[in-house]
Amino acid sequence: MRLDTIPRISLTQLPTPLIEAPRLAARLGLRRLLVKRDDCTTLGMGGNKVRKLEFLMADALEKGSDVVMTCGGPQSNHARLTAAACRKVGIERCILFLGGPDFERMNGNLLLDTLFGAEIRFMVDATVKEMDDAMNAEAEKLRADGRKPYVIPIGGSSPQGAMGYTSGIRELAGQLSDEDKSPLIFFAVGSCGTLTGVTIGCRLFLPEAEIIGISVSRKASEIRKIVERVAPEATELLGIDLPIDASQIHVEDCYYGERYGVASEAGNAAVLEMAQSEAIVLDPIYTGKAMSGLMDMARRKLIDTDRTVIFLHTGGGPGLFAFDHVFRGNAKLLRV
Numbered sequence: 001m002r003l004d005t006i007p008r009i010s011l012t013q014l015p016t017p018l019i020e021a022p023r024l025a026a027r028l029g030l031r032r033l034l035v036k037r038d039d040c041t042t043l044g045m046g047g048n049k050v051r052k053l054e055f056l057m058a059d060a061l062e063k064g065s066d067v068v069m070t071c072g073g074p075q076s077n078h079a080r081l082t083a084a085a086c087r088k089v090g091i092e093r094c095i096l097f098l099g100g101p102d103f104e105r106m107n108g109n110l111l112l113d114t115l116f117g118a119e120i121r122f123m124v125d126a127t128v129k130e131m132d133d134a135m136n137a138e139a140e141k142l143r144a145d146g147r148k149p150y151v152i153p154i155g156g157s158s159p160q161g162a163m164g165y166t167s168g169i170r171e172l173a174g175q176l177s178d179e180d181k182s183p184l185i186f187f188a189v190g191s192c193g194t195l196t197g198v199t200i201g202c203r204l205f206l207p208e209a210e211i212i213g214i215s216v217s218r219k220a221s222e223i224r225k226i227v228e229r230v231a232p233e234a235t236e237l238l239g240i241d242l243p244i245d246a247s248q249i250h251v252e253d254c255y256y257g258e259r260y261g262v263a264s265e266a267g268n269a270a271v272l273e274m275a276q277s278e279a280i281v282l283d284p285i286y287t288g289k290a291m292s293g294l295m296d297m298a299r300r301k302l303i304d305t306d307r308t309v310i311f312l313h314t315g316g317g318p319g320l321f322a323f324d325h326v327f328r329g330n331a332k333l334l335r336v
């Protein structure tokens with residue numbers, strides 16, 4: 001297997017902590033709840049994308065790229081971390097194509113994009129296809145000018161990106177004692193790179209684990225189609241023959257509420273409960289919704305509560321600061 005020979009550049013201190021969450025476990029009736037703190041990756045305020053970017057930026061450098069481009073929503077954690085990674089490896093230009101609802105305040109991830117000096121091309125209400133087209137057109141122009149652009153797909157969910165969580169699961173397996181080696185692993189699923197990497201990683205390094213992906217944006221059938229497409233390319237990159245049957249992947253698609261990017265009541269409640277039981281910060285768009293799935297499934301005994309449960313905390317904290325209005329009513333504020 002080529003996992004250790006695929007180009008990779010260190011962007012964070014590893015391993016990330018794996019910590020107990022005993023108060024939340026007791027509230028949910030779980031024997032043991034562990035949180036894998038990938039929100040604590042040490043680049044640019046952290047998150048799951050750092051693991052993907054270790055492989056993507058190494059690929060960009062190997063190809064001699066001098067401009068990196070990617071796309072996402074205005075509060076994209078992936079875009080923010082791509083901008084940070086460019087600074088870290090010394091790539092001068094980072095262009096972010098951000099599409100979605102218009103915004104008034106440059107807060108949360110947008111503020112960090114600005115601090116990292118990214119060039120932002122804002123495309124009001126653009127679809128992923130429109131952002132992709134805009135990126136590719138820009139890349140063409142840059143090539144004609146003699147530059148070497150490197151285009152990262154939305155969420156960094158390419159075969160290289162998936163390597164981040166194949167190695168992330170190897171790291172997690174090394175942190176678990178024998179009695180915890182058949183855990184239930186919960187996490188947020190967006191563009192599916194994390195899910196693809198975790199699926200391959202579990203097959204290789206934690207075969208007794210059960211994955212429960214909580215969708216933040218798509219129906220389970222769509223997610224399985226994406227994994228079906230990316231997983232074979234990822235295993236080819238690894239140089240292994242490991243057929244992944246995407247129809248067997250456990251994805252829950254009833255926890256994202258109205259749609260991607262819009263906070264849900266259950267997700268907001270999960271953000272508050274996690275903060276007030278464990279002092280761990282989630283966000284309303286990814287990790288809050290993922291945690292609302294874990295909480296609901298535990299409380300309704302839809303999972304085996306005797307098994308060790310691991311919540312893979314994929315970050316997203318900066319995005320919380322674009323949702324202050326959601327939590328204003330929870331303030332215990334007395335003007336004196």
Ligand SMILES: Cc1ncc(COP(=O)(O)O)c(C=O)c1O
Pocket residue numbers: 047048076077078155157188189190191192193194195286287314315316317
């Ligand atoms: C905080 C956070 N969690 C989870 C995800 C989902 O990861 P993936 O896109 O690999 O499915 C993202 C993606 O942007 C994210 O920012």
